Amino acid sequence: MAEIAVAFALGQVFQILNDETNLLGGIHKDFSNIRDELESIQAFLKDADRKAADEANTNHGIRTWVKQVREASFRIEDIIDEYLRVIHVVPHLGCEASICKITSLIKTSISRHQIATKIQDIKLSISVIKERSERYKFQPSQEPPSSSSTRMGSLFIEETEIVGFKLPRDELVGWLLKGTEERTVISVVGMGGLGKTTLAKHVFDSEKVKGHFDYRACITVSQSYSVRGLFIEMIKQFCREAKDPLPEMLHEMDEKSLISEARQYLQHKRIIITTRMMHVAEFFKKSFPVHILSLQLLPPDKAWELFCKKAFRFELHGQCPALLEGMSNEIVRKCKGLPLAIVAIGGLLSTKSKTVFEWQKVNQNLNLELQRNAHLTSITKILSLSYDDLPYYLKPCILYFGIYPQDYSINHNRLTRQWIAEGFVQSDGRRTSEQIADEYLSELIYRSLVQVSTVGFEGKVKSCQVHDILHEMIVRKLKDLCFCHFVHGGDESATSGTTRRLSVDISSNNVLKSTNYTHIRAIHVFGKGGLLELFTGLLSSKSRVLKVLDLHGTSLNYISGNLGNLFHLRYLNLRGTKVQVLPKSLGKLQNLETLDIRDTLVHELPSEINMLKKLRHLLAFHRNYEARYSLLGFTTGVLMEKGIKNLTSLLKLCYVEVDHGGIDLIQEMKFLWQLSKLGLRRVRREYGNAICASVVEMKHLESLDITAIGEDEIIDLNPISSLPQLQRLKLKTRLEKMPNWISKLEFLVEIRLGLSNLKDDLLRSVENLPNLLKLGIWDNAYGGEILHFQSGGFPKLKELYLARLNRVNSVLIDKGSLLSLEYFIIAKIPHLKKLSSGIKALDNLKVIDFRDMSTELVESIDPKKGQDYEIINHVPQVLIRHWIGPKLNDFDIRSIH
Template identity: 45%
Template sequence: MAETAVGLVVDQFIPMLTQEASLVRGIHSQVGYIKDELQSIRCFLRDADRKAEPEGDQSRDGVKAWVAQLREVAFHIEDVVDKYMFHFGYLHDRGGFFCSIRKITRSIIKLKARHDIASEIQDIKTNVCEIKERSSRYGFDSFHDQQEGNIKPTWYDPRKASIFMKEDQVVGIEADRDELAGWLVDKSSPQRTVVSVVGMGGLGKTTLAIQVYDRVVTQFDCHAWITVSESYDKKELLRTLMENFGINMETYIPARNGGVNEEIQMITMIREYLKDKRYVVIFDDVWKIEFWSDIEHALLDNNKGGRIVITTRSQNVSDFCKTSSYVHVHTLQPLSSEKAWQLFCNRAFNFEFGGSCPPELENYSGQIVKRCNGLPLAIVAIAGLLSTKEKTVNEWRKLHDNLSLELERNPHLHSISRILALSYYDLPYYLKNCYLYFGMYPEDYSIKCSRLIQQWVSEGFITSNREKTLEEVAQEYLIELINRSLVQVSEVNCFGKPKACRTHDLLREMILRKMEDLRFGSHYFPSNGSRFSEQTRRLTVHSSSHIHITNKNYSKVRGMLIFKSDLRSVTDLCETTFCAKYKLLKVLDFEATELTHLPEDIGDLFHLKYLSVAHTYVKKLPSSMRKLQNLETLNLKGSLVREVESHQISSLHKLRHLVFACGVRMDSGLRLFKGFGCIALQILYDVQIRDDIEELKRLTQLRKLGISGLRTTHEWSVVCDCINEMRHLQSLRVFGFEALESIDLASISSPPEFLQSLLLDIKLRKLPEWIVKLQNLSKFEIRSSSLKDNPLEVLQNLPNLVELIMADDAYDGEMLQFKQGMFQKLKHLQLYNSYKLNSLVIEEGALPTLEHLIVSFCPNLKTVPGGIQHLRNLKKLTLPSVSKNSVQPEGEDYHIVQHVPQVVFD
């Protein structure tokens, strides 16, 4: 973790200091020295971090202490930078006698602050010199030269037991085993095929591969099983492959000069041996995408049906194989609750009670199994431990109540944490802070990706990229964590991209331990009398009662997230001294609490970049908001705030996300006043613009725009002109004024090329011709438009449309007919509040990929829509309640819907 802390310091905080011309003379050179020394140390910090991680190894105590000291220096530098920016970052006041007095007073304060900071930088330089000297004295700077075998701790890996597991002992992977075996023995596909089994650590990838291997191995001419792991030597890998195949090693004469020529010689021999053979090779536990480049040329494609199985935690490994081979990807899922219970009982009560759980132990057993969240590794290890215990409620309760501690300290269970933590250790430094941030959220909490990404950006975790926004880079970071099987997607949007995510409960336990060890963050439960280290950088507060944080020093806290807080508790937290206590806050999140007002001095939080009062009872923003010069995200969604004055927002030059989201009603957006056009917004929705709509033209960097309450044709004309210039726009929501006559959108001559989502809640009469140009449009929602022409004839020309919503008399016609070939990619179709619609027909060959169909509140639609029986991929169907009797098993229309797994009624 020192690598992460030092990386942030070198890449972000030190450059901020070196760019400051106002530093005391001589300090620049000291800052430069510190940067150079940290940069030289940085190259071997990953090895040092890894060696400092394992507990209980006395040989590492010196490394642990050294890494901890280095991390402290990094934190100290961050503190110095933040203090400097706090004292010198505010813009000067303008005009007036009292402003002049304030300037003189501030100058005196700043002079003292400069000298204090200079003194701290001198202390940091001294500490860095000592750390550098200590690293050389103890040989810490030669970690990368040490042999891995000399530094790895000895610990039991329970995954090895799967090698000797009988088939009847395996639970929950029978379907996976049969599917994979079918792929491997399929002779209809003679080309070389890679089968990649992907999943988080402990899911049973190795167990599955062994079961499949044993079933199919006799159907191949030659076979090999190789465990690859994190670090491997390419030549040793090729040599092991030759041994597995039984290639006569006596005929192998290493090239005289070794190196590349030796590798080529081995590859040539393997290819020669395989040229007329059907082979199967299992590569277990692959981590690096470079692995395929190292091995692909040896395993030639001889059109004999060669099969290669790779087990990996990383989707990226599978994707890289696709560059030169046909690939089947099999994503392994956690066990179902039923299978998890079966596995637990088999192991915990294998030799007692006939493999069944005694009734008195079912409650605690069920809770323990639930904590494992379908992870076979954890279920087997914990059940194995319990099998050695007395079968009493007291023994079960003790393990349940202390499971987190047992995972860390019990030698029977510690290996679970070690195996899960391998993926964390393998992360590049810039992803570790991002991953630890999942620990800031409560257990079983599904986190909105947009919320998480904005917080990462505000914390400074994201490395800038000239070609992409910080949010786009952060999105790539999140996808990387998902691909590494560290993060689970809990909800996707209509574009197939992650909308919400979470991490496995046991991975979260590992994260929480790391957070505490590294002082990354803490969870504070006032009702439990809990405390947190005064050095902690982030705080999650949980309370439904009186909050009184007893720590005396609050100055280190950079982020605060509040959950489960009622009116009294959140009011206690936001007492008059709140901003003075937490003056270095960058992230402040009150979402879904009972907060009624923000502290009046909120503007004193100079470093604040993220502020959310979403879904709270806040009605008004304090006037001091104008002082938040570093604010990047202001989330007002679902709050009671209805207006933002110009003096509150015009000085927020770094604001990129202003979120209100009025929902579906036309005239309910957040009201903005003159001055919003001078800020660098990327997200602005849903808002009313009254005083100066012309300012919208300046927001050319917008990615998301939602605008409501437009009342005149002039306002519409201005909005259309602005949209023509918004080349980066990805989402557009437009709400008209109910009293306004139909709108002509034809003046949008050049719609945004990358628009993916479009909502039109306005009277149109006719769809604009430019809509067919939206080749990237995935979601289209149209409401209250009273279209005279059938919109399906136009919309069918959108090749990537995935979701279509037509509501509130969007179409004036009485019939909608989905003709053969229409909407080949559509997955979600909603038709509701269509009062004239009396006929809906779906021809065979239309909507072939449709999964969800909602037909609701269409009073004149008296019969079940014809053609639903053709929708073979339909998973959920919502129909008007008038159809309920006819689609019952004995009803006349049952044959139309009998293939649909879920049918509900409005």
């Protein structure tokens, strides 16, 4: 972790040397010297970090040295942030310029002198640290030791102990015994502890496979492997199997000769590899056929079977006694289907007395047992291998999952924006920080460290989490590395000066008052309770380097007026709180990149927000789930003043109620040319031309949402010439005709129309869009009686929503239409009494959801007496909902299937 700290400190030093051309006299040279010293230290840090983290290493001097390097790096970050705050100080709003100038000059002079003194102190301490490193003889960039010992046990598991592998085993054997006569790679991919090696060895030893191949080799590749060593071992095994003599001078051969020898045996053969990294499996695709088996966590029944096999293997006939069932089920649930955890914990319990007291003790202290019990340390060792193998820039990203509570599914955008705010992600000049952060997350998923929780209809990750046992390992690392301090309801411990982050699960005022905020860079509060208003006021007055403040879903009622003191704040999340007003001092947050006030009570933004030139994400709306649905009343945006043209860094802006600022406000939006998402509400007819003129300047726009001020307001959007990157389009307004440019949107994946009152041209204008996956026709978007899906139309559509169409009495689906449809929702179409027989041909349909539909239609699909039941008989899930109020989602639900 010292390696990470130094890397970030170096990054900041490089940044300030590049950006700040007018550094104080002498400071430029001091920072240059610090950079040089850090670079020389950095070469040895991987080896030093490894030795410090090795529990078997009792050399406390090494751990102390690594700790000192980390703390020096933290001090460098702090001093750079303090320097930037001083030289970019913003005068207090509303005071006289001359007074401000004199006061600021005095304060700045004192602060700069203090900064210069601190820099000299840091230079001296780093020099001492560098000299001290020589006595420990660190090796530059040395790889971690072999991990083969932690995997060796997987090669010797008896067949009777294997559970849940029948289907993947049969699939692997099928791939091995069938197929074309060319070299083929079969990859078994999954997170550490899933049993990849066990499965592969089980297949390797099966009689079917033995009888099919002339020779076989089983090789374990450690993290510290050598290519020569692998080839030599492979050739030895092949020769033994084929009863061939070993090649002469085998150990003296160069790599080219070894490859030639191995190729003789591998030509037209099958190869199985197991890996935690999906990109390793996909790498071989460029050379020959590849089969990929993604091994999954065990389902509950198989997890229980495996647990009982291990815990009661030699007694009680392998069955769990009734008095231990409840406790055992709880333990198995904590393992979350991870075979390694189930086997290890079951093995531990097999050595314990079969009493509730003994098992409860293990269950309650499972986290502690993972650290100290010899039966369980193999779990954390194997999971740690994946962490140790990460490049330095991904390590803080995976550690960030530990800040969130266990089993917490984290929104993709929330997580990556926090990484960016913390400085974990650096733009390369070609791609945005958001795009690079997405790649970081993808890499963690490909490495099987992060699990995808939910996926959007277009295949993009919406939320993710880590396995609970991996979470435990991460939390221990967070504490050891001073990455994060955890504050619980009864925890009175104050933070140390090296703590960089706080994770607060229940707001405890005593703890928050005792905290030293000077060095805190990120604060995350979870749950409700506590007087957070006092906390935010105290934080704003004391914190100097805070970059992330996440109060999502807390009981916060208002924000302190001195919020603007948090000069370095980059990410502010108030979503789901009861905050009603943002203070004017918000305009002093010159580094703010994300402001999330969704589902708060804020309806008007202070004009000072237009001073935030680095703001990238302005997310501001409230949705009313407490009442029955109303298209125009469900979502409320915010009011903004003119001056929005200054926010030239904005990427996302939603939703603005534009009737407040009018045409002048809309015309200013043409300067927001970087926007990728724009949401406008309460749009009037006379704004049409101004909207079109501004939108066409947004060459990167991917999402556009426009809602009229009234149901009969006609907005003409036809003047828009082209939106080449548009992926999502939502129009809730009357349209005289469908805009011509919509049918040319080749990247469009979603379109939702409401109130448009269009006739025959509605479906014809969008049915041939090549990438359309989701279509919503809502609230009288269609003014005809027959909605006709013709053959060949909507070839890729996965989700179809038809809702509140008062004139429609027939929905026709021709054979050959909607061939990819998976989800079909039909809601409150009062005159629709009968279903189209074309639904029978929709072979991919998974769900039909009927909401507030007529009694005649519901009775027609009744399994016992409905004449049209055969139309939906093939659909796995058919739901019937009736709204019972008063809230939006208060439905009475029954399932036919």
